[in-house]
Each structure stands twice: as structure tokens, then as C-alpha cells.
Amino acid sequence: MAISGNGNGNGNKLQDKGQEKRHFTRRALLAGAGVLALMGLLGGRMGQLQVAGHQRYATLSQANRVKLVPIPPNRGLIYDRNGIVLAENRPNFQLLVTPEQVQEMDQTLKGLRRVLDISDVELERFRQLLARSRRFEALPLKVRLTEKEVAAFATNRHRFPGVEVEARLSRYYPHGPHAAHAIGYVGRINARELSQVDTRRYGGSSHIGKTGTELHFEERLHGDAGLERVETNALGRVIQPLSRRAPIPGDDVVLTLDSHLQRVAEQALGEETGAVVALDVDNGDILALASTPSFDPNIFVNGVDRATYASLQENPERPLFNRAIRGQYPPGSTIKPFVGLAGLEHGTFDPEQRVFCPGYFSINNVDHRWRCWRRRGHGPMDFADAMGQSCDVYYYKLGYELGIDRMAAFLERFGFGRSPGVGLPGERAGILPSREWKRTARGEGWFHGETIITAIGQGYFLSTPLQLAHGMAVLANRGSARPPRILRAIHDADTSETSEVELAESQRLVDLSSGNHWDRLMDSLVEVVHGQRGTARGISSGLDYRIAGKTGTSQVFSLGQDDEYDAAELERRLRDHALFTALAPAEAPRIAIAVLVEHGGSGGGVAAPIARQVMDAYMDGAGAGSRDV
């Protein structure tokens, strides 16, 4: 308008120019309006994202950056009754390399190999790890460094930026094979266990109890995982911790075991394969639970290699097998005290009256002779003689007259054929033969002959050393006992409070019509050790206390078909198992013990001396035995 007014003299051209400018201005303003509209669209989009969608996107961004990292709790320790540590957590030193902090990886590795013994296998494993890990992640180059290696690295540390030694706690059994079966061990959590545990409690945990008390008290020992909220970047690198809930450590467990007594038992067993169970007859505390041969549980903690595991599994002496609670053996003559007591109670015979032992026993109309272990016979035997010399014929007769029903019912009250209920994994119940048992298990009827051999603990009869020891404890208490237990106290790591486990109610298991029967039985058991002809008289020399015991041998009547034939080995494996059960001191028993030596041959000659060593140790340290933690 202004321009057209200016250019009136220049005619059309200028007029056109003015018109062009107006046209242009119109288009430019139109474009400007378009720009404004589209900018408005962008502004609206910002509002949509940042105001309307803010809550949602803020949450998403939070989820992006915050990760939850579980912190595993420290596992509770395991103590013996006197406070000796049986299982603890030890720092396990690892050599860690953080690639992004290392300037020259090859140089560094070469240098480290000069300082530490790093095998080609370890190096190869590290290189594989390196190839698939993020640069800021610390990678293990060598695990389980010795103290010496840690020291060697520490002095050279300045030369290796990005390399460090880190200590992680791992389970350690300071005494190795000592009480290994009772303690058990932990191992890496496998897929099946992972699906069963509470993942909130086990977050970050790598190990779990596999056997023994480690498994039985897993709940208490493990503790609860803590949780750390950390800020991470897109690659997962932790930038900073945000908040932290500390883990709750597992409780310490105090066992009833007496490490000293346990060691005596293990040493007494020596090279033999066998088991020793010692119980405190008063409260049922398991003082010793030994099984030989043993193994070093430490090898399982960080993963046992295939070859070692196979050799443990295939070893014919089965070192992983806990004979004390899982081994089921014919009790042999060690059952006689219980059978004898059944006879006394039922009055089927006169204990004063002598029974003649010609070396065998037979019944009317049956063309079979049940042989006494003493081929030429014992001659005339009364109750005490028969117990002391373990006359089979006396018990064949006694058992036959008693009958299987009364015998089984009586023996059951002493815990035979029932699981002792300690709760240790793999505890077995043995077999108490009876009509009913045979009908259910075998689908067959009962024969008289079976009653006869049941009376001397043979035939179908099976019991574990723990059951035998418990049976003895019932005898010691004249018919009542507390169930055997392995847990004495729990130490809460959080509150530092130790709480004794309450004693189970003493159970009245056996009531006899006359107290005299108990006395007569105990006298006869003393005869075994202290009598002139007692089968265990060999251990009586030098005793300053009295032992009531019973020897036993149990026949090994089967040989596996796939067993290799080796004359010497075969001979050994055909030998009877040796057993000895005992109470001490005889006048007022405090300890009940059962010893089993596989293929030991003689109960009196092999098993009884082992029992005596344990009882000696117990009687010597009787004061220490009940010392509190």
C-alpha cells in the first residue's frame, strides 16, 4: 500500500512488483500461520507427554533405572554342645578383574601369572567370560586363593589396576570328616530346590543344606535375604545405591553332639566300617553319631568334580552313607535283653530254672535244628547265664513259648520298627517282624520257625544303631524315655539370645508288673561284661565303673550277585557284623551306646572295646559332658 503509493510514476512494472509483494506477503503469512499451527501441535504433544502422561512415564523411567539387588544373609553356625564350631563361614578369596579398569589386558594377565599360579584352564575360562561380559563387571580369574596367594598379590597390587581380591563367605567345616554325616553339608542350589524355596528369602543365596543337620535345620540356618535398591544405567552398571534393607542372618544351631566324644568314637572305629551312637539316657541328647568311613564335606561346598563324586558314590564302603541312622542291620543277640524282659513280664518261664543247652533247639514234629552259636552247647543255663553267655537255645525256647505276637507287641514299645523321629534326613525305621508286618510286606503267613530266629534278632529283624541305643535308654530308665534329639539350643544372631530347646515330655513306654524284672535284667547285662564267662568280659579289665551291655553278631547271609569275586574281600564280607549295646554306669545309667562294626566278626571282641573307649571318655569327662555352651 505504501509502496504502491510511492511508485505511481514507474507504471505497470512497479505496480506488478507491488502486487507480487502483496502476493508474497500473503503466502508468507499463510506459511507463518502454518508454522504457528505445527509449533502448537508440538507444544500440545509436549503437554500430552509431560502433563497428561507424566505419571505413567515417570513410573516407566523409574523402572528403567532402579534395580533390586538381593543381599544373601550369613548362614548360621553349627556348634557342638560345648561350643566347638562344627560349621562356619569363612572368607573365600577370589581374584577379580574389571576389564574397563585394566589398561592392557594381555600384559596384566601375563604379569599376574608371574605372581600367582594361574592355570591354562583358569585363563581360558576367564577369556570366555571376558568375551561375553560387560566391561564394568568384575570377573573371577581365580577362585579359592590361599592366604599365601592373597599376600603375594597384595604386595604387587599397585602394578595391577582393575584387579582385586574379594572375599566372599563360604561354608567351611573346620574338622573335615569329623561328624560329617551328622552335620551334613551345603551345596549349590539346584533347579529343583530353587523351585521349592521362597525366592524372597533365598534371593542372592547360592547354597542350601543338602544333608544332615545342614538340611534338617535349613529353615533356621539360612536367614532372610536383604534387598538393595540401586540405580543402574542402561547397560546395568550400578551407579549408586538408593536404599538398603539389611539381610537377617540365620540362627546358630547348637547340637547335642559332644565333639570330643564323637572324635573318640570315630577314632575307636578307626579303619573299620561301622557306626557308634551314644545317647544321654536322661534327656535323649545324641552325644555321638559316628559313621565310618567318613568324607570331607568341604569338597561339596563349591561344587565337587565328577570324578571325586563318582569315586565316593562307587566306593564299596559307601563313605557318604550314614550308618548310624540309615544302616539297617539284624540286631542279633543285642535284641535278647528286650526279648528276655518280655519273657519275664509275661511269666512264660522261671528265671531261676535252668534250661539245658545241647547246642541246638528243636520243636515237636519239625525236622529242623536251630543251632546255638556255641556248637557244643552251653549246658544248663538260667536267665543270667543265658544273657551273660548269650545262649541262643535259651532264647529260642523263650521266644517260642512267648510267641511272635506278644514278642512283637513288647518290642515295639522300645522303638523297634519305628522311626526314632530325630528328624535327621534319611532316618530309617528298621523292621520289627510280626504276623501283620509279614502279611502286609510279603503277603505270606507266619511260621513258627520265624518266631524262633526273631528271638535272637535274626530273620527279618532289622534295626539301626540309633534304634538300638534308644532301646537301651528305655531300659536304663526302666520303661520311660525322651525321644532322641540332636538340637540343643538355638542362638538368634539378631538378638544374640540363646534359647535352649525345651526337653520333650518323657514318655512312659513300658510298664512292668514288677520292678524286680528291671533289676534282674540289669544284673544279667552286667554279667555280660563283668561275669566270668560274659561274652564281653574282655573289656572289664581296669574298669573303675560298671557297664551293663550286650554283645551281638548278626549274620550276613546274602551276597550281591554283581559283587566281584575277590577271595580275601569275600571272606571279610561274609563275616558277621559285630554289635555291642551298653549302659553306663550300670547302677544309675547316664549313657546308652550302640556300636556296630560291619563284618567285625565278634561283638565282644571288636564292638565292645570300641564302646568301652567311648564310655571311658564319657565317664572321664562326665562333668564336661553336660557343660553349657
Added chain:
Amino acid sequence: MVQGRDRAMSELADPVRRSRRHSIVQRILHLDVQLITALLLLSGVGLAILYSATNQSLDAVHNQLMRMTMAFTAMVVMAQIPPDALRRWSPLVFLGALALLVLVLLVGTVGQGAQRWLDLGLVRFQPAEVMKLAIPMAVAWYISMRPLPPTLLQVFTAAVAIAIPTGLIVLQPDLGTALLVSASGFFVLFLAGLRWRVLVTALLSFAALIPVFWLFLMREYQQQRVLTLFDPERDPLGTGYHIIQSTIAIGSGGMFGKGWLNGTQSQLEFLPERNTDFIFAVFAEEFGLMGALQLLALYLFIIGRGLYIAINAQDTYSRLLAGSLTLTFFVYVFVNIGMVSGLMPVVGLPLPLVSYGGTSMVTLMAGFGILMSIHTHRKLWAS
């Protein structure tokens, strides 16, 4: 901005008042104070957010500062060239750029899956960048030879002149630059008064060509980008990841942002390409809606100033060129922010003066130099 527009309108009507405002900077250095102030302010914001986006890398800031210096130098140099000289050289610049574009397809250097670079020993540069200036110059030169509006023949000839370099750039392939180059040519035609009938016909035929484009010309990754726009979740870890993470960044910024250097999406590296194409998300996360709107306002001011310069230019060539350069600048801003906020497909265009990287910045600032030249080289009769 509305104020700016009002002022533009009032000054439009009052040349005397306008002439008073010519300062020494404008007359001697041929620079526009308002425009350069806004551009410097934008550069400052750009450096600040780059510092944050690169996890506080002073090296990156230093590099960017060097490029900015180069770009501002290019701007000052271009501002000294009078518009008449530019017009005379326009056809030659276009033909030269076209020749280089052919050359780059024959002997160019391959980088990031595309053949874009020409290595001249001392410097490597992208002929396509020259085209961003050459096309609007050539089309404005051609259209301004005759009175406006352009005839159908002129439009057709211009369309061919635009299509040839665009096609060559698509072949590289460089979709973003092709878009800018063709847009810059189109803006000249539009501002020249392209008839609506022709415009609509052209748009319709372009729409008809889309399937052809899709099937024969677009690389698979480009197709993916478009598909991902409509549904980022279809490929959350691939092409969709960018858009998902950038919308999270923007949205989580909220009204006032998480604060400078405190954007978790960017600082913790969840946001990809945060230094370059997606830097706006960093800005929006750390400064929130308030910051984002202010940044948009700053861009709007620059665009408004550009259009003001165009409207007040003294001849048709200058008007068309200034207008086209300004609107092309807007395309950068809109496509980039539209992409980052999930409104548009991921087309690799930087956010002018904020994204890290130098090539397009030099061209852009040279363009602003041309704008300033147009505004400050005024013939005496005008005042």
C-alpha cells in the same frame, strides 16, 4: 511471538521507523542483531544441553564450540555477499552442486551404510548439503525471472530441477536431506504463489506415488522406521526402542523437568542417540514442559524473524530465497521434535544448533548469512 508479528506488521507499514533501526552492525557488518542474538542464545542452550547429554564431556562441548565458530564464520561471510551477486551465481552453484552429487555416487566415501561423503583431501564434505542452498537459490532465480505467479511450465521445469537432485540424494540414500532439499524447492514455489489447484494436484499425485516410493525406493530400515512410528511396541528393542525411550524421557520430565544434569533417562544412557538426533528428549527431560515451550518459542522467534526479513526483502528473488530458507529451518525443527516425541517417523534430522555434529550446522548458518545479507544490503531508494 505474537508481539513480534505485530511489530513486523507495523514496521511493514512504516518504513521510516524501520530505517531508524538500522544500526552500525547492520550497515557495516551486514548482520541482523535480533537474529544473531537469538541464534547465539540457541547455541548457548545447545552447548549446555550437550554438556549434559554427553555425561559432562568438555571435549564434546569444545568440539561443538569449534564447529559453531566455523558455522558462524560461514554466516558472517555469506552475509557480506550482496543478494544480487547471489542471484547471478545461482544457476552455476546449482549446476556445480549437481555435478558433485553425481560424483559422490561414483566415487563417494561410504559411511554408516550410505554413500554421502566426498573426500577432498583436506576436508570431507557432503555435496547434498550444498544442495540445501543451491536448490532454493536456483528455483528462486528461475521463478523470479518472470512476474509472479509462476506459469505451469515454470512450475513443471522447477519441479524437474528439484526432483533430479532429490532423486540423487535418495539414492545415497539420505532420506532426511532429500526431504529438506525437496521441501526447500517446494517452499519457493509455494511462496511464489503456486496455484492451489496445482498444489492439490501435485499433492495427490505425490500421494499416489507413495506406494511406488515404498516398494522400490525405500530401504528396509526406512520402511521399518515408518512402521515403527505407528506402533513403537512392535519392535521395542530395535527401532521402537528409540521412540519408547525418548517418549519416556520427555514424559518423565513433567512440568518443570528433573533439572540440568539430572535426567535419568539420558544420564544413565537409556536414551539412544542422545547427543545427536534425540537431544531434544534430554532437554525436555531435564527442563520439563516449561523449558520445552521456551525452546519452541525461541525457534518460533527465529522463524518469525526470518519471515519478517523475507516479507521486507526488496526483490522477488530475495523474498523467495529468504522465505524458503526460513521454512526449511522450520522443517528441521518440526521433523526433529516430531520424531523425538513420537509424532513422526525416525528421520535422521538434527535439531538445529543443539544436536552434536557440524555438517548441517554450517549449511544452516550459511543460510542465515544469506538472510542477513538480504536484510542489510538495502538499495538506497528503499530508504
